[in-house]
Amino acid sequence: MARKTRGRAIDGVILVDKPSGESSNRVLQQVKRIFYAQKAGHTGALDPLATGMLPVCLGESTKFAQFLLDADKSYRVVAELGIRTNTSDADGEVVEEKPVTISAADVHAALGQFRGAIMQVPSMFSALKHAGKPLYDYARRGITIEREARPITIYELTVVAIDLPLVTLDVHCSKGTYIRSLVDDLGQVLGCGAYVKSLHRTGVGEYPATEMHSLASLQELVASRVTPEDFSYQELDALLLPIDAPVTQLPQILVSQAIGHGFLHGQPIPAGATPVHADNREDSQAPLARIRIADSQQFVGVGERRENGEYWPKRVLTLPDAQ
Numbered sequence: 001m002a003r004k005t006r007g008r009a010i011d012g013v014i015l016v017d018k019p020s021g022e023s024s025n026r027v028l029q030q031v032k033r034i035f036y037a038q039k040a041g042h043t044g045a046l047d048p049l050a051t052g053m054l055p056v057c058l059g060e061s062t063k064f065a066q067f068l069l070d071a072d073k074s075y076r077v078v079a080e081l082g083i084r085t086n087t088s089d090a091d092g093e094v095v096e097e098k099p100v101t102i103s104a105a106d107v108h109a110a111l112g113q114f115r116g117a118i119m120q121v122p123s124m125f126s127a128l129k130h131a132g133k134p135l136y137d138y139a140r141r142g143i144t145i146e147r148e149a150r151p152i153t154i155y156e157l158t159v160v161a162i163d164l165p166l167v168t169l170d171v172h173c174s175k176g177t178y179i180r181s182l183v184d185d186l187g188q189v190l191g192c193g194a195y196v197k198s199l200h201r202t203g204v205g206e207y208p209a210t211e212m213h214s215l216a217s218l219q220e221l222v223a224s225r226v227t228p229e230d231f232s233y234q235e236l237d238a239l240l241l242p243i244d245a246p247v248t249q250l251p252q253i254l255v256s257q258a259i260g261h262g263f264l265h266g267q268p269i270p271a272g273a274t275p276v277h278a279d280n281r282e283d284s285q286a287p288l289a290r291i292r293i294a295d296s297q298q299f300v301g302v303g304e305r306r307e308n309g310e311y312w313p314k315r316v317l318t319l320p321d322a323q
């Protein structure tokens with residue numbers, strides 16, 4: 001006899017303001033318990049030291065979490081010059097100290113080479129996998145793995161404040177960018193070393209920072225809960241972003257009920273359907289598109305364009321009434 005799934009079949013995305021000192025997985029598990037959700041997943045881990053935006057997907061939204069992993073990220077970082085640690089952040093051991101004799105002008109000049117498309121060597125304390133294990137696992141055992149430089153893009157690198165030895169920066173970057181490596185590289189260019197003193201993620205994709213919620217505020221909404229099954233989650237669920245929140249950057253195709261039903265069962269959207277962006281701009285060659293049933297406005301999934309112009313299911317929802 002199959003075991004009954006524990007929790008609610010609740011779908012959507014909650015933007016959590018991760019506190020410092022907590023792992024992303026621990027925050028995920030706390031959010032899952034708060035919502036009493038059957039399924040939950042986060043969209044790109046933050047270091048325990050870091051704070052800020054951690055989108056947590058619940059239920060059917062977990063199918064689209066990968067799209068947030070690929071999204072641009074924004075950070076505010078405080079770098080301290082003159083000190084280098086083995087992890088390139090405040091949680092590591094100091095391995096080198098040098099006097100800070102450079103000026104604010106030197107910092108501004110050095111930052112120029114880190115803007116735009118650059119190559120970056122990932123930190124040994126990153127979650128990047130080698131032979132199936134994250135690099136930080138090797139680093140903690142004193143093993144160094146050769147890493148190849150990877151292409152990243154720094155879209156914006158803005159000086160917020162310089163109060164030497166502290167430098168505060170706002171960074172808008174592509175996926176795969178390691179802020180610790182960026183700061184360490186900056187310290188090497190300046191000749192005095194640097195490490196991340198604090199790091200706050202201010203944005204993921206187009207999600208606004210104003211939509212973030214602290215763990216404490218979420219926990220407060222269920223403080224009176226005794227039995228999870230009998231609790232009213234109306235106030236808590238009102239904070240959720242829609243199921244398709246991870247893919248709102250994709251253009252949309254509106255289809256009939258019949259075509260939408262077929263899409264849920266593996267059938268393509270016929271050629272000739274043109275995806276439309278939120279700004280009403282058509283894109284007949286868009287590689288991916290959100291599929292929504294026009295009459296009900298029900299989101300059904302993401303389609304991938306084939307050479308013949310059809311959009312085939314890439315990720316689809318599991319809807320009770322679509323059997």
